[in-house]
Amino acid sequence: MKRLVTIAMISLLFLGCKSEPKRTDFIINGTAKDVYNGVRAYLKVKQQNGRARVIDTAIVVNEKFTFTGNVLNPTFSLIAINSVNGELDFMLENNQIDININKSDIKQSTIIGSESHADYKIYRDNILELVKETKRLKMQLRNRKIRDSISKLHKIAEKKQQEAPINFIDTHRDSYYSLTLMEQEISKNNADIEAYLKAFNNLDSDIKSSTKGNAIKINLEKSLADYLKTAQIEIGKVAPNFEAPNLDGKMVSLNDVKGKVTIIDFWAAWCGPCRRENPNVVRIYNKYHDQGLEIIGVSLDGTRNQKDPKNAWLNAIKKDELTWTHVSNLQYFQDPVAQLYNINAIPATFILDEKGKIVAKNLRGRALELKVQELLK
Known part of the structure; x- marks a missing residue:
């Protein structure tokens, strides 16, 4: 008998501790004090291009409005109400979310029920500070007397702001x-893609x-590949070595050709601007070759x-x-050397x-000649 009672108590305890199933939909209960009956409220979601798309419309009745629906993942969203200035940004997720609209300043409205929004508010408040x-x-810094001491503090503050995300x-x-x-930050030109992937x-x-995580991972990996393509050919980097067939089909590498100054010239027989620049390159080569200038076309x-x-190639050279x-x-722009150097237009x-x-x-x-002169000296 005691054993049966013990089993029953354990079963009740297990059932009592069992977590509720995760919601698969949302309901937004909005309160809009002093907003007249019949005024429209709009629920919008932010798209990847930065624009907001209306996904639902509600009518304010007795200072209240409701939105229902579902989202795959918590999503950055907006609420706009006719006759109320501005928009309220928040994180929409599948849950019951209670929103109390502040008509005089919609951004000061209160939002309860969205965990992701609570995190967004923590970040937003921190970044604003x-x-x-x-x-x-x-x-x-305008004060010259304290500029030196303030400059260090200003740099520290800037760094904290940059590292906040x-x-x-x-x-x-x-x-x-x-x-x-992360999705917002990696779209910026100066984003440290390697740090965000980590x-x-x-x-x-x-x-x-x-779903969003998988999409961001694909975006990160593509961005990293694009970054690595350009990183190795930035000014200050050692030019990547390459090997390709010469006029006779013999393999020649960049390292075989390098001189005191070396020009890698991407061109083609069909490229009008390339052919028009060739006389200038010929003149520079003839003038400075004996001093150490080499060119690999x-x-x-x-x-x-x-x-x-x-x-066509041989005739243009001649x-x-x-x-x-x-x-x-x-191989046109599919040439391995062109791809190594991320060439998408010529002359380069x-x-x-x-x-x-x-x-x-x-x-x-003239700019090319001046740079050759400078390096040879």
């Missing part, structure tokens, strides 16, 4: 708002495996419009009197110093 502090210190994500690995924040990999597994001939790409080293795979040039470092790009005319 950091921005405020940075501006305050910037104003003090990644720091938030690292300390909120179980938050869906971390995904939203932060993404540290997120909780259910966050990473969500990489042809992007091989377009479908060419009946005989190799013959006609334009291009007496330096030439290589080509005759890379100027290297005697150590093989890229010191300039895409110089023409």
